Amino acid sequence: MKKLVICCLHVLLALATYAQKPENTYSVQGWWGPASAPYSPVVHTDRTITFRLLAPKATTVNLSFGEWDIVPKAMTKDKSGNWEITIPAVAPGIYSYQYNVDGLSMPDPKNPVLKVGTEVYGSVVEVPGMPARFDEVQLVPHGILQQIKYQSSELKKPRGMVVFLPPSYQSDQKRQFPVLYLRHGGGDNETSWTQAAGKADVILENLIAAQKAKPMLIVMTNGLTDGTWAGGSTKAGVAQLEAELLRDVIPYMEKNYRVIPKKEARAIAGLSMGGGQAYLIGLKNLQTFNYVGEFSAGLLSDNKFDINERIPGIFNDPSTVNSKLKLLWIACGKDDPRFQGHVALDYTLTEKQIQHEFHQSAGGHEWRFWREQLAGFMQRLF
Structure with missing residues (x-):
């Protein structure tokens, strides 16, 4: 009889606990909405390209663009710590680039497309052609x-x-x-x-x-x-x-x-x-x-x-x-x-x-x- 009373008490306690609806504060509201404008790199319709890097504590940031005969280009800093440069129009193609921040070379942290091998060499940006380049993904059967x-x-x-x-x-x-x-x-x-x-x-x-x-x-x-x-x-x-x-x-x-x-x-x-x-x-x-x-x-x-x-x-x-x-x-x-x-x-x-x-x-x-x-x-x- 004692065991039955204890068992009933456990059941009543469980029912009382279940009756209290748990509070759920998790929300996904605000997750969706218009996509934000691309930050870096931004390929414009005239084939100029804008590069940006958020580095508020940096004193100098240069852009090294291309693979051969590279001439570093100084970027300018705004009040929020964004460094920016827009380079003149380039021919349609695939280009490598990297930043030099106070003497340290680094890829573009906002660009997931990288040139890698035995090490990380830098970032890659494509400028589409019209008609499409021979090395550009086209609407053809793919392997x-x-x-x-x-x-x-x-x-x-x-x-x-x-x-x-x-x-x-x-x-x-x-x-x-x-x-x-x-x-x-x-x-x-x-x-x-x-x-x-x-x-x-x-x-x-x-x-x-x-x-x-x-x-x-x-x-x-x-x-x-x-x-x-x-x-x-x-x-x-x-x-x-x-x-x-x-x-x-x-x-x-x-x-x-x-x-x-x-x-x-x-x-x-x-x-x-x-x-x-x-x-x-x-x-x-x-x-x-x-x-x-x-x-x-x-x-x-x-x-x-x-x-x-x-x-x-x-x-x-x-x-x-x-x-x-x-x-x-x-x-x-x-x-x-x-x-x-x-x-x-x-x-x-x-x-x-x-x-x-x-x-x-x-x-x-x-x-x-x-x-x-x-x-x-x-x-x-x-």
Whole structure:
């Protein structure tokens, strides 16, 4: 009987507690309303751009705009601590920038679009074109980007790569596709070619839609063995990357994707450090690759570089090289310190009777030039 009374008391207490409605003070009122005006960067219809930074305690703030021949521009401060500058109209394109606040470089905290690799380099702003730029997202069929992990048997650790599948890869399930193995520069990683500055996937989508390039997969691996330029450029480093590509990456792609397992359906290219890798790996493996492209490779521009130290006797029989290689594409911007080295490389290849194309235009060691070269190179493949 005593237990029953206690139980009833518990029930009555619970009912009394339940009867007291809890007070709810949480509210979402005021969460919605007109979107606030963009703060920074603001691209105006006349293609001028306004940059702003809230730094009330700063004494000097400069804007560094662009990738080459950068001249810092002083920003002005208002009474609220907002620093501001509007730069003159620029051509449609993709631009990098950063702020220098009392000697400290930093990206734009109001802009989530970043240029990153082995470090954060700065922010990115796009100025649309009319008609749309070749490297601008357009109303065309879009492909798929995948991030893949695989085990490197050469480096004995997990590694990452990014794979781009063209739009028709999903729509045509019976079709096999060629592959471009695309390599990044010294301060970048496997994601750099598809980030805001690279746009490799966007460029290819637009070219395919315009029927200027064949549908192909793009495979982008990490070209650093130890995080340094030397690790991606020395004889030992390139040999490791070559082994990884041939033993791990290509077999992985041909096992897990519908790709054509023939040299006629493989190309290799890269920029800067990756351009040197593509040139050396491609020429050393003419039985594997039919197309080789390098853009602005510093290694190949070095006046002490000797191809025979890397690939002994490769040019002793030019007819063999020419018969096995469909396209050898070299390129460098005229304002790049590596340009004279590429002029010398062009001379050497011509002297050795190696069929090739030398592409050059205004520009330095910058993504604008590399995007243009990639677009031209992809139109010649397969």
